[in-house]
Amino acid sequence: MLTLTINGEERRVDVAGDTPLLWVLRDALGLTGTKFGCGIGQCAACYVHLDGTAVPACILPASQAEGRRITTIEGLSPDRSHPLQQAWIAEQVPQCGYCQSGQLMAAAALLATTPRLTDAEIDAGMRQNLCRCGTYPRIRRAIHRAAGA
Amino acid sequence: MILTDDSRTRRRRAEAQEAADPRPFSRRVFLVTGAHAAGALVLGVTLGARTASPHALAQGQAQEPSASPGAATPGAGADAGFLPNAWLRVDPDGAVTIRLHKAEMGQGVMTSLPILVAEELEADWDRVRVEYAYGDPVYGSPLNGGLHLTFGSTSVRESWQPLRLAGATGRAMLVAAAAQIWGVDAEGCRAANGEVHHDPTGRLLAYGDLALLAAALPVPSPERVRLKEPRDFRLIGTAVPRLDIPAKVDGSARFAIDIRLPGMLTATVLRCPVFGGRVRSFDAAPALAIPGVRHVVEIPAALPGVDGGLAVVADGYWPAKLGRDALVVDWDEGPYAAQSSATIRAEMRALLDQPGDVWRAEGDAPGALAAATGVVEATYESPFLAHVTMEPMTCAAHVRPDAVDVWVGHQSATVVQELVAAPLTGLPPEAITIHQTYLGCGLGRRGEADFVADAVLVSQAVGAPVKVIWSREEDVQHDVYRPFTQQRVRAALDDAGDLLGWSHHTVGDSQVAVRYPFLLASGPAGNPIDDNSVQGLDGDFPYPLSNLRVETTMAASGIPVGWWRGVGHSQNTFVVEGVVDELAAAAGQDPLAFRRRLLRDVPRALGVLDLAAERAGWGEPLPPERGRGIALCRYSGTWVAEVAEVTVAADGTTTVDRLVCAVDCGIVVNPDAVEAQAIGGVIHGLSGTLYGEITIANGRVEQGNVDDYPLPRFDEIPPIEIHVVPSREAPGGMGEPTVPPVAPAVVNAVFAATGRRLRKLPVRPADLVATP
Numbered sequence: 001m002l003t004l005t006i007n008g009e010e011r012r013v014d015v016a017g018d019t020p021l022l023w024v025l026r027d028a029l030g031l032t033g034t035k036f037g038c039g040i041g042q043c044a045a046c047y048v049h050l051d052g053t054a055v056p057a058c059i060l061p062a063s064q065a066e067g068r069r070i071t072t073i074e075g076l077s078p079d080r081s082h083p084l085q086q087a088w089i090a091e092q093v094p095q096c097g098y099c100q101s102g103q104l105m106a107a108a109a110l111l112a113t114t115p116r117l118t119d120a121e122i123d124a125g126m127r128q129n130l131c132r133c134g135t136y137p138r139i140r141r142a143i144h145r146a147a148g149a
Numbered sequence: 150m151i152l153t154d155d156s157r158t159r160r161r162r163a164e165a166q167e168a169a170d171p172r173p174f175s176r177r178v179f180l181v182t183g184a185h186a187a188g189a190l191v192l193g194v195t196l197g198a199r200t201a202s203p204h205a206l207a208q209g210q211a212q213e214p215s216a217s218p219g220a221a222t223p224g225a226g227a228d229a230g231f232l233p234n235a236w237l238r239v240d241p242d243g244a245v246t247i248r249l250h251k252a253e254m255g256q257g258v259m260t261s262l263p264i265l266v267a268e269e270l271e272a273d274w275d276r277v278r279v280e281y282a283y284g285d286p287v288y289g290s291p292l293n294g295g296l297h298l299t300f301g302s303t304s305v306r307e308s309w310q311p312l313r314l315a316g317a318t319g320r321a322m323l324v325a326a327a328a329q330i331w332g333v334d335a336e337g338c339r340a341a342n343g344e345v346h347h348d349p350t351g352r353l354l355a356y357g358d359l360a361l362l363a364a365a366l367p368v369p370s371p372e373r374v375r376l377k378e379p380r381d382f383r384l385i386g387t388a389v390p391r392l393d394i395p396a397k398v399d400g401s402a403r404f405a406i407d408i409r410l411p412g413m414l415t416a417t418v419l420r421c422p423v424f425g426g427r428v429r430s431f432d433a434a435p436a437l438a439i440p441g442v443r444h445v446v447e448i449p450a451a452l453p454g455v456d457g458g459l460a461v462v463a464d465g466y467w468p469a470k471l472g473r474d475a476l477v478v479d480w481d482e483g484p485y486a487a488q489s490s491a492t493i494r495a496e497m498r499a500l501l502d503q504p505g506d507v508w509r510a511e512g513d514a515p516g517a518l519a520a521a522t523g524v525v526e527a528t529y530e531s532p533f534l535a536h537v538t539m540e541p542m543t544c545a546a547h548v549r550p551d552a553v554d555v556w557v558g559h560q561s562a563t564v565v566q567e568l569v570a571a572p573l574t575g576l577p578p579e580a581i582t583i584h585q586t587y588l589g590c591g592l593g594r595r596g597e598a599d600f601v602a603d604a605v606l607v608s609q610a611v612g613a614p615v616k617v618i619w620s621r622e623e624d625v626q627h628d629v630y631r632p633f634t635q636q637r638v639r640a641a642l643d644d645a646g647d648l649l650g651w652s653h654h655t656v657g658d659s660q661v662a663v664r665y666p667f668l669l670a671s672g673p674a675g676n677p678i679d680d681n682s683v684q685g686l687d688g689d690f691p692y693p694l695s696n697l698r699v700e701t702t703m704a705a706s707g708i709p710v711g712w713w714r715g716v717g718h719s720q721n722t723f724v725v726e727g728v729v730d731e732l733a734a735a736a737g738q739d740p741l742a743f744r745r746r747l748l749r750d751v752p753r754a755l756g757v758l759d760l761a762a763e764r765a766g767w768g769e770p771l772p773p774e775r776g777r778g779i780a781l782c783r784y785s786g787t788w789v790a791e792v793a794e795v796t797v798a799a800d801g802t803t804t805v806d807r808l809v810c811a812v813d814c815g816i817v818v819n820p821d822a823v824e825a826q827a828i829g830g831v832i833h834g835l836s837g838t839l840y841g842e843i844t845i846a847n848g849r850v851e852q853g854n855v856d857d858y859p860l861p862r863f864d865e866i867p868p869i870e871i872h873v874v875p876s877r878e879a880p881g882g883m884g885e886p887t888v889p890p891v892a893p894a895v896v897n898a899v900f901a902a903t904g905r906r907l908r909k910l911p912v913r914p915a916d917l918v919a920t921p
Contacts, residue, residue: 130855
């Protein structure tokens with residue numbers, strides 16, 4: 001039995017400790033906003049925050065998330081009010097949308113540590129996030145917008 | 150995929166429609182046929198209980214493609230209110246429901262198609278809700294043989310007339326209803342934003358108040374319904390915010406992988422790594438020993454071209470995945486176990502040396518070329534390419550003795566119902582209910598049958614709802630790839646510098662011959678031809694000339710191939726625009742000036758060439774190691790020209806520094822969506838130019854995930870500029886047309902920078918290392 005603190009709530013789940021956090025979130029807890037893209041930590045569709053740092057949930061054993069503060073896309077805001085979510089809508093960023101939870105979580109962690117970013121810093125900071133639809137240019141604009149640049 | 154008009158398909162559609170609707174004249178389905186060339190215009194006036202069963206909002210499914218800009222107001226039942234046709238309903242409370250018959254995969258159809266209806270209907274856009282519709286022939290695609298599918302950049306193009314007509318018909322009837330209530334002439338009434346006004350007396354009535362009376366009026370025939378002039382558009386041509394985007398920024402947008410059902414099990418599949426292989430024997434015990442694993446099911450090879458395999462069925466994806474890893478399987482590898490990229494190349498080269506099936510033979514290309522001087526002859530190769538949709542293949546199904554429910558983000562209701570669920574269960578298509586979700590990329594992959602068949606067969610076997618999720622490795626290794634092709638072109642100019650003759654032979658596997666043989670076209674000699682293989686060499690071949698010969702040969706490498714974003718245009722434009730560049734170089738001509746001359750009588754081609762060249766600064770000097778290349782294509786009524794600027798370093802590393810794209814897509818429905826699709830198509834084109842390729846060894850795909858099949862990353866995207874030519878032409882497609890010119894623009898730029906002509910993709914540094 002694991003006890004996980006997710007989006008400010010304590011949840012108890014009966015899963016093996018080596019189950020990737022991704023599948024605990026999606027299957028055990030019904031938090032399906034975090035997505036499965038590659039399973040090897042290389043596409044960032046599964047990004048969540050662990051104590052504010054963006055990590056790939058598909059390769060993180062759930063037991064390692066115990067005692068940490070887990071934030072998923074569902075916890076970014078209750079009502080799409082996070083500045084990045086507002087910027088994403090204003091810039092009409094998503095196309096198919098499947099990668100966007102991970103993109104937002106990566107961007108949120110990036111902005112939390114570096115409130116003003118250059119294009120090069122955004123590119124480097126978002127490099128692990130794969131988008132097959134080609135929304136990268138708009139993501140960059142939206143990050144600038146949210147940062148108030 | 151643009152299908153030729155297959156008379157068998159059309160007849161089958163018409164017969165099905167007649168059989169489904171034997172009602173008195175005034176309430177009968179009827180077809181309104183317009184000009185033949187573009188396919189039938191179908192309005193499909195269907196009324197009453199025999200309409201299609203639209204996918205209605207069910208409780209708790211609020212995030213499936215049924216969205217409204219305002220509050221979601223549940224309809225009063227599928228047939229309540231005013232339904233003048235299969236596209237819209239106005240409820241007595243004023244809510245307007247518009248039916249969407251195309252898959253929303255990020256291209257924005259969930260907004261742009263309802264806009265067409267709402268514009269002419271004069272609906273209050275804030276009160277519009279959208280629901281996915283299928284199951285009626287009216288939702289079939291005229292540009293794709295009447296099948297219900299979302300393919301080939303045809304959604305807006307083929308909906309432009311019929312959906313506006315549907316909205317305008319509704320408006321006319323609502324106005325007639327108001328006129329009747331007021332006892333005035335309909336001509337004196339004005340519809341605006343969900344209300345009908347009688348300006349002389351200052352009266353107005355809301356659509357909701359008119360719905361029931363309008364429903365009792367006769368439906369006017371199309372020639373009596375007036376469409377708006379473009380200058381009167383309020384929504385079309387503006388950047389209306391997409392209805393699906395809010396749900397895509399908070400994790401609530403539902404894809405098939407997100408489906409959760411009472412009693413649902415989750416399965417993942419394992420197929421023989423060698424295409425065409427099958428299970429000889431297997432030991433399920435190690436899988437069943439994993440906690441959470443419930444069943445191991447053998448999936449039969451139940452559909453043509455779809456291999457059988459095994460499914461591990463569990464309480465969730467993770468135990469299913471562990472079970473899959475634990476399975477012990479003895480595979481019969483089948484007839485393709487010795488296949489490799491080298492053997493495939495050799496087989497196709499041999500076929501290239503034989504005559505192919507003739508697709509076009511105008512004038513006398515062989516004769517003209519035999520008499521010509523300065524013939525350019527070149528052999529080109531395009532690789533197998535994977536889709537790598539961000540969401541791997543997923544589908545949920547619940548098969549019962551008398552009904553099937555399928556939850557899937559799919560590009561074709563026809564495939565789901567008629568080609569998979571009905572034949573596999575023996576139930577009629579009407580017993581199959583589709584719950585359409587969003588698609589985590591479509592790219593052509595999500596129109597296929599295999600992953601839907603998996604869900605149906607496994608659910609049937611275990612007697613429970615089952616959600617099938619493929620691993621990414623399974624997804625990469627059991628894709629249907631863009632075809633590997635070998636192409637040979639012979640072309641020459643006449644003394645005046647115009648195209649004298651062009652003879653083109655393409656060899657590749659067929660996307661349809663095994664899985665969808667009814668989609669084969671017939672060549673002039675009656676031979677079956679996969680016309681996907683000649684896209685861009687067909688009516689879309691841009692260059693006027695008298696002596697053109699196009700031949701195509703179907704190979705049989707054993708590797709399954711299908712529709713990749715750009716389809717046949719994507720590899721064929723690489724060849725055509727490469728050869729045109731080679732002709733220009735042989736003639737000592739600037740590639741832009743050369744094309745402008747050949748296309749001097751094609752204004753829309755000149756329009757995009759000139760705009761791209763001007764914005765790219767064509768002709769301005771570049772430093773050494775840098776070069777510019779240009780390429781164009783016409784695809785689904787849209788013209789595109791692209792200029793790539795590249796740097797080729799001494800070690801052969803090629804960087805695209807800039808990409809300028811000019812688009813003429815006719816009337817723009819949503820300028821924001823056009824820009825987004827144009828950029829997305831360019832990045833997709835880059836993925837096929839400078840990134841991964843699928844290689845075959847021992848009958849199996851050598852790649853398995855995004856680590857060994859690399860895709861463009863955030864920090865690798867050049868500045869991309871999109872410029873749109875203003876146009877009054879009917880809308881062309883935008884989902885794919887910017888994909889095909891990317892590869893040739895880059896390769897032509899590499900030539901300009903280095904003098905090296907590449908005839909094979911992807912571009913590899915090893916091919917461009919500077920020689921001393």
